Amino acid sequence: MKRIQRLLAIVLSASVLNATALHTAHAALVPTEEAARLASVTQAESGHARLSAAFAREDVRAELLRQGVDPALAQARIAALTDAEATRLADQIDSAPAGGIIGAILLVFFVLLFTDILGLTKVFPFTRSIR
8 A cells, every 4th residue: 555655656746747847938020021921821822722612512513504614614713813813702702692682682572471461561462461
């Protein structure tokens, strides 16, 4: 029993000494130009990567074929874009509304249809009020 306690004390002491050992870290100042260059390279790669990922999706490829566009040609055009163009196009795609104007028109139509059925409005002649 005494040996186990002694062995445990040695192991715990070694663990505490190792855990409290000082580890040094080195830091340096990065020039603004270098940080800006790295940020622009990261954004540019991100733009090309985001566009390639979008055009690699099967539903996008099917829609391209339906519109008469060869997906391989679209990928080649993406590769030919400059870094700024790719980033700008990827940002435009990300910020575009999903349904666009069609979704807004359908929303208004269904709201008016619902209010006609409830008898609050009389916009459509083909509805009958539940009142």
